[in-house]
Amino acid sequence: MPDGAPAEPEAATLDPAQSEILATLEAELGEGVIEHTDALGNLVVRVRPEAWRRSAEVAKAMLGCDYLSFVAGIDWLPAPAPGGDDDAGVEPSAPVQPTEMTFGAAGSEGRFQVFAHVQSTARHHGVTLKTDVDEAKPLAESWVSVYPGADWHERECWEMFGIGFDGHPSLRHLFLPGDFEGHPLRKDFPLLAREVKPWPGLVDVEAMPEPDPEPEPGAVP
Numbered sequence: 001m002p003d004g005a006p007a008e009p010e011a012a013t014l015d016p017a018q019s020e021i022l023a024t025l026e027a028e029l030g031e032g033v034i035e036h037t038d039a040l041g042n043l044v045v046r047v048r049p050e051a052w053r054r055s056a057e058v059a060k061a062m063l064g065c066d067y068l069s070f071v072a073g074i075d076w077l078p079a080p081a082p083g084g085d086d087d088a089g090v091e092p093s094a095p096v097q098p099t100e101m102t103f104g105a106a107g108s109e110g111r112f113q114v115f116a117h118v119q120s121t122a123r124h125h126g127v128t129l130k131t132d133v134d135e136a137k138p139l140a141e142s143w144v145s146v147y148p149g150a151d152w153h154e155r156e157c158w159e160m161f162g163i164g165f166d167g168h169p170s171l172r173h174l175f176l177p178g179d180f181e182g183h184p185l186r187k188d189f190p191l192l193a194r195e196v197k198p199w200p201g202l203v204d205v206e207a208m209p210e211p212d213p214e215p216e217p218g219a220v221p
Helices: 016-032 047-059 150-161 192-196
Strands: 035-038 043-045 067-075 112-119 127-131 137-141 164-166
Touching: 016 035, 016 043, 016 047, 016 127, 043 047, 047 112, 047 127, 047 137, 067 150, 112 150, 127 137, 150 164
Parallel strands: 043 127, 137 164
Antiparallel strands: 035 043, 067 112, 112 127
16 A cells, blocks of 8 residues: 555445345445445444445344334534634634534535434344435435334434435324424524523523521411
8 A cells, every 4th residue: 555545444344134234235236335334343334325225124024123212303514613722611613614524434425414224023133224315305215014013203303304215194293382493403503592591501590599588486387
């Protein structure tokens, strides 16, 4: 390797169970599998958006993954970092927005992803699947037809990240009022408390009421 050239990332070493899972996914999805890695003993496989629902079908029917742990979204946009004064309690002179995104296990094509973890209660193995979501039109295939329990998970992801799920029977709010604007788990969602109050924008806490004075001896209550 020439001096100064970046080192090639080491290939993830998979155990036999992980290798079998990956081989099944690759055989069924073909080029739908983009990348994989071992993350602290957990197999993570990134698939193309058009293979997202099919990956769920393979996991359930061929890998025996009968338990859906979660479906969730992630926003890789760096959170704004405060700049200016370092003293606690002092409003920073200007927010600093990092421009370079870094991605987790098995990489990403951009800002948004959907990922899910499924497990086999009989074979005692599992896999985390993830797929990229277009930032301009955030949409992924719904897993509800494969794992009915994905219903609430996808609704929460839609509500908090603004990622739609094609084929979901009824995307509607779980936690927020119907007229709520924005998606609170996006990194660029404004922290309104810090906009309406001085830094650090904490809500005032009411003082505790003073206890009633002790009655004097002999006083009639």
